[in-house]
Amino acid sequence: MKIYYKKVLLCLAVSCAMVVSCDDQDYIDANKDPDILNEIPPENQFLNATIGIHGQDFEAYYDFYRRIMPWMQYVTPLTGNPESFTLGFGNFSNRYGRLYNGIGNVLTDLEMLVKNLPEEEQPKYAQMLHISHILKAYYAFYVSDIYGSIAYTEAFQARYGGTMFPTYDNQQALFAKLDAEVEASINGLKETPSIQQISLGSYDQYYGGDPAAWIKAANALRLKMAMRILKRDETTAKAIVQEVLNDAGNLMESNDDGWVLVASSGITSGGNFNPDGLRASKPLVDFMLDYNDPRIDAFFAPNSYSQANINLLIAAGQLEAGTTETVRYVGSFTSPDDAADEDIQDQYYSTRSLNGQTFDTLSLIQRRLFQPAFNTGTGLNYLPVISYPEFCFMRAELAARNITSEDAEEFYNKGVTASIEWYNEVAIGAALTNYTPLTGSQITDYLAQPGIAFDSDIAVEQIACQAFLHYFRQPAEGWASWKRTGFPSTTSVLALTDMKTNGVSLPIPRRAPLSIPSEGIPNYENIKAAYDDMAKDSGFGQGPTDAFGRVWWDVE
Structure with a gap:
């Protein structure tokens, strides 16, 4: 990863959580006055868009920590997952509003x-424009990924004489348009400029x-976009690949090439970036312990039972003499029924206290991995868009298929090796x-184990499970990968738990719920037309608010 960072002042607008409110707010208020931009250097807007992508503390708190993860x-x-935790969507999702009020605009x-x-000055900015088109296409893809149809082709133009009531691009057409825009930008960047460029x-x-x-x-x-459409339009996907x-x-070709923002601790210093109170999960901890995964202490923190603390508790009569330190990575049960079991509660979720200190059996996540400023930390943030390990896993899967x-x-x-090395770099830097x-030889030893060593009979499963592990710092992509591949599953090499409430398996959301538009709101006809068009797909679900339905690319 090349490191370009500096401290920036974050001025984050409040994101709209639902489509209808964003139509009303973003198209009318945020995009109507071009005069406010007269003296802003173009390159400054690229930095503002970058901050808009990575500085969303509401997305971190609500989308990642409380929902997707x-x-x-x-x-x-x-205390483990509550009974109906897959049914709550308050303040989810924040990415839609940012497209129209902080990034795309x-x-x-x-x-x-x-x-x-x-x-005569405009040709000097040709490369800057191509790069900005790539960033804009990425974020439009990121938003559509869980919403389906969005306004794009006619969006962002209101204050430049365009419509304040744009039509929506359906996902199939949008993905094709975005691919064409990115391809054009690649070709443009390959051209030798005829004039000295003004660099970002x-x-x-x-x-x-x-x-x-x-x-x-x-x-x-x-x-990445081609792999999303692989099940829907294999011919087009193969051509792009x-x-x-x-x-x-x-x-x-290496982690140095990764599309990763490396920034000072300040960009995630806001309170909603604080990941305190999140337990390591039992499925991940058990898998990583079973295979001696070198990333485990980058992902999770050891519990309180060091030998020194055990000795204090023995002296206080809270533990038996002779108690010794054992494995200090212990995961929380992910099924609500398990977490509510009295015996499990007593063994894993109860704590001891001594002299104001709490001793906890279960591990927490490595909090500075998500917020380096946590508890006065001063390390760097590593905020990936597309990392080199992900690129390797995509190539591995395409070959396996x-x-x-x-x-x-x-x-x-290469993907597993690069992932372990990337988390090592991040752990040290953060x-x-x-x-x-x-x-x-930790990496070599890890890769040599049965279950980890490549097995052509379960190649796609292994690749998807390792990609899923790698996405720990990028949980939205882990969610997308799970939807696309079906892995991890309850029977895969990395086995997830069948999460149940009162003995009934819980469904897992697959897209962002959409609010029902009211007649008379701005752009009502275009919103309704987009919803009606998406509803023609049998996988869309029971209606716009059904988060268990699917967007166009997400097919069985």
Whole structure:
């Protein structure tokens, strides 16, 4: 990862949680006055969009910590998952509002600022525009990924003479449009400029304005979008995959190429970024312990029962003499029925206290992995968009599915290796507590174990499970990967729990719930038309509010 970071002042707008409110707020209020932008340098808007993507503390708190991570069994709350935890969607999701009030509109402003420059100056910004188009396409994809149809082609133009009531692009058409835009940007960045370019420089905190790095990132984005549509439009997906993988010299080759924001602790210092109170999950802890996964202390914190603390409790008569330290990584039960069981409560969820100190059996997550500023920490943030390990896992899966002729085992091993190395770099850079850096042959030993060593008979399962582990720092992508592949499952090599309430298996949400539009609100006809169009798909569910339905790409 190339490191370009500086301290920035975060001015975060309140995101809209639902589609209808965003139509009303974002198209009418945020996009109607072009005069406010007259003196802003174009590159400043790129930095603002970056902050808009990664500075969303409501998304961290509500979408990741309270929704997606428990759904995916990455974590639980302190006392385990409550009975109906997959049925609550309060303040979910925050990404939609940011597209129209902080990212898409801001990157459109960048483009319009360039167009308003003297004609002879505009060619100097060609590369900047291509890079901004890549970032804008990524975020539109990220939003549509869980919403389906969104306003895009006619959006962001209200204050430039366009409509304040845009039509919606359905997901199939949108993904095709986004791929074409990213491909055009790649081709544009490959061209030798006829005039000296004005670089984004430090305003680009991903790659410092480096066109070659952005070409690699854009190719990774094209591959990711192609894999989303693989079940829906295999022919188109295969064509995109081949185009990308044939672009020799312009593909990610190491963690240095990863599309990752590395920033100072301040960008996630807000209170809602605080991940305190999240337990390590039993499925992940058990798997990582069983296979001696080197990432375990980057993901999770040891419990309170060090030998020193055990000795204090023995002296106080709270533990028997001779008690010794055992495994200090213990996960929380993810099924509400298990967490409510009295014997499990007594054994795992009860605590001891001594002299004001609480001794807890269960592990917490590594809090500084998500908020380096936690408890006065000063480490760096590592905020991935598309990392090199993810790129390897995509190539491995495509090969395992016989979509490409590449070596699935090679890219599986590269992905696992790069993931372990990436978390080692992150753990050190974020100054995690209780972390032991990689040594010796840990990666080689890990990959040699049955169950981890590549097995062509279960290749897709293994690849998907390792990708899922890697997405621990990127849980929204873990959710998407689970929907796309069906792994991990209750029977996969990384086995999740069948989460039950009163003996009944809980359904897991698959998309963002959409609010019902009221007649008379701005853009009602276009919203309703988009909903009606999505409802034609049998997988859409029982209606707009049904989070257990599916968007277009998410098919069985």
